[in-house]
Amino acid sequence: MSEVRTRFAPSPTGFMHIGNLRTGLYAYLFAKKNGGKFILRIEDTDQERKVEGAVEMIYRTLDKAGISYDEGPNKDGGYGPYVQTERMGIYKRYAEELVRLGGAYYCFCDKERLASLKDENGVATYDKHCRNLSKEEVEAKLKAGVPYVIRQKVPEGVVSEYEDMVFGKISVDSADIEDGVLLKSDGLPTYNFANVVDDHLMGITHVIRGTEYLSSTPKYNLIYDAFGWERPKYMHLPPIMKDAQRKLSKRYGDANFEDFLAKGYLPQAIVNYIALLGWCPKDNREKMTMREMIEAFDTDGISKSSSIFDEQKMRWLNGEYLKAMTDEEFFEVAKPYIDGAVEGMDVDEFELAKLMRTRVDVLGEISEKLAFLKEFGNFDANMYVHQKMKVDLDVAKRAVAVALEALRGLEDWSEDGVKECVKAAAEQNGLKGGQVMFSMRVALTDAAVTPGGAIEMALALKKRESIRRLEVSLAKLNEQ
RNA sequence: GGCCCUAUGGUCAAGUGGUUAAGACAUCGCCCUUUCACGGCGGUAACCCGAGUUCGAACCUCGGUAGGGUCACCA
Numbered sequence: 001m002s003e004v005r006t007r008f009a010p011s012p013t014g015f016m017h018i019g020n021l022r023t024g025l026y027a028y029l030f031a032k033k034n035g036g037k038f039i040l041r042i043e044d045t046d047q048e049r050k051v052e053g054a055v056e057m058i059y060r061t062l063d064k065a066g067i068s069y070d071e072g073p074n075k076d077g078g079y080g081p082y083v084q085t086e087r088m089g090i091y092k093r094y095a096e097e098l099v100r101l102g103g104a105y106y107c108f109c110d111k112e113r114l115a116s117l118k119d120e121n122g123v124a125t126y127d128k129h130c131r132n133l134s135k136e137e138v139e140a141k142l143k144a145g146v147p148y149v150i151r152q153k154v155p156e157g158v159v160s161e162y163e164d165m166v167f168g169k170i171s172v173d174s175a176d177i178e179d180g181v182l183l184k185s186d187g188l189p190t191y192n193f194a195n196v197v198d199d200h201l202m203g204i205t206h207v208i209r210g211t212e213y214l215s216s217t218p219k220y221n222l223i224y225d226a227f228g229w230e231r232p233k234y235m236h237l238p239p240i241m242k243d244a245q246r247k248l249s250k251r252y253g254d255a256n257f258e259d260f261l262a263k264g265y266l267p268q269a270i271v272n273y274i275a276l277l278g279w280c281p282k283d284n285r286e287k288m289t290m291r292e293m294i295e296a297f298d299t300d301g302i303s304k305s306s307s308i309f310d311e312q313k314m315r316w317l318n319g320e321y322l323k324a325m326t327d328e329e330f331f332e333v334a335k336p337y338i339d340g341a342v343e344g345m346d347v348d349e350f351e352l353a354k355l356m357r358t359r360v361d362v363l364g365e366i367s368e369k370l371a372f373l374k375e376f377g378n379f380d381a382n383m384y385v386h387q388k389m390k391v392d393l394d395v396a397k398r399a400v401a402v403a404l405e406a407l408r409g410l411e412d413w414s415e416d417g418v419k420e421c422v423k424a425a426a427e428q429n430g431l432k433g434g435q436v437m438f439s440m441r442v443a444l445t446d447a448a449v450t451p452g453g454a455i456e457m458a459l460a461l462k463k464r465e466s467i468r469r470l471e472v473s474l475a476k477l478n479e480q
Numbered sequence: 481g482g483c484c485c486u487a488u489g490g491u492c493a494a495g496u497g498g499u500u501a502a503g504a505c506a507u508c509g510c511c512c513u514u515u516c517a518c519g520g521c522g523g524u525a526a527c528c529c530g531a532g533u534u535c536g537a538a539c540c541u542c543g544g545u546a547g548g549g550u551c552a553c554c555a
Binding site: 238358359 | 487513
């Protein structure tokens with residue numbers, strides 16, 4: 001058994017949406033699971049659709065996603081070049097070779113003739129007009145410089161079949177397979193021919209790609225056969241959908257990796273989520289590291305039907321990653337977002353990070369969750385009235401006064417320090433701890449809902465600002 | 481239209497002839513609690529339809545239906 005070699009062959013025509021990324025991920029997981037090599041090949045033959053910077057984006061995405069390739073454009077493994085435009089010379093040679101082997105033929109039909117072949121559905125099927133041209137006729141036309149293409153000579157009366165690793169047996173009658181163009185009149189290969197040649201030359205053992213190739217694979221297998229090459233194994237992957245009818249689309253920038261990063265998703269959470277879209281490990285685990293995914297990856301856990309991308313579930317998973325972090329780890333990734341939210345304020349950012357960790361699913365939510373910090377000043381007496389907390393205006397006045405009084409002289413502005421201080425003061429004044437805590441929290445923030453309670457708010461705001469706010473709120477309360 | 485493929489709750493999914501048809505997200509309720517979250521407990525909710533095979537079918541077969549893919553000198 002030779003070494004497993006898989007490849008990911010994206011074209012640099014825009015964003016990388018998670019469907020593309022997932023295809024690459026599975027090819028990577030499969031290769032690593034089997035101790036093989038994962039190869040990156042850039043398919044940039046479509047110069048028309050080429051997008052500036054897209055190649056760099058592919059490298060960046062793979063890197064952030066934690067998918068590292070063993071061979072690729074800047075990592076030669078002896079099978080290069082790995083950029084298709086740098087391989088242009090070879091395809092014509094192979095096409096001509098295939099003509100010699102009887103698996104292809106020259107075709108001189110012009111566009112007009114081809115267009116006339118359309119049926120009532122507007123679908124044109126080539127009528128094999130040039131398939132049986134004599135050697136002399138071909139020579140003559142070639143010599144006369146008549147433009148030509150090279151077409152695949154699909155054998156007649158056979159059934160081409162193969163065993164797909166996820167879909168099982170796929171078979172197509174050769175009568176349903178057209179003699180497709182392999183080499184265009186400009187001498188360049190069609191995408192699929194280039195693919196076959198490249199995959200063979202690069203020693204790809206397992207071709208992993210989307211289902212759009214499921215039914216045309218028998219046709220390409222016929223090319224391998226005609227060359228006398230060994231056919232690779234195939235793993236076709238069902239599409240990821242935007243909704244029940246539509247696939248995720250690159251053109252509309254759907255669900256693209258970098259957008260999610262910008263929203264504050266962790267790359268490993270995105271990768272983890274997309275691995276689960278269409279694949280389920282034997283033990284049904286959901287949160288997994290790359291290493292665990294490699295370990296658990298197996299072909300029969302891959303589903304045959306398409307799945308709809310659900311950002312809500314990805315958010316949840318991302319939240320799980322966030323919650324699993326230590327406060328220090330979280331602070332590191334959250335810092336930029338917190339900085340933006342508290343600009344110009346003297347607050348304890350680490351304390352705020354601690355509060356945010358269990359309260360956001362994606363980092364981008366931080367600024368809205370922290371917006372209340374700057375909104376102090378919207379005093380509303382109604383916020384102090386809370387039946388369940390047994391707090392009304394009178395209780396609130398006393399509670400805030402008691403808290404303020406006690407906190408003024410407090411040296412130890414720590415969680416324990418503030419807590420003990422407030423609790424003791426409450427007790428001494430015949431108030432329940434909850435009554436003081438609740439009133440104090442509102443007095444500190446002027447907000448009905450805050451991420452965290454009185455103690456957390458006091459720590460985040462630090463002593464000076466806390467005292468100031470309590471004074472302001474108490475004064476307003478006493479005006480009521 | 482021809483050919484290929486698919487079909488379990490709203491979503492992701494387990495399930496491979498005998499199950500009270502898992503689990504997760506979402507949703508709803510309760511508990512915990514200094515508001516909010518976190519956490520804990522519980523609820524609602526599914527085998528596309530019709531025939532067959534079988535003692536027995538979500539699972540096997542056939543036929544419908546619905547959806548997707550593909551039929552380019554695009555990639």
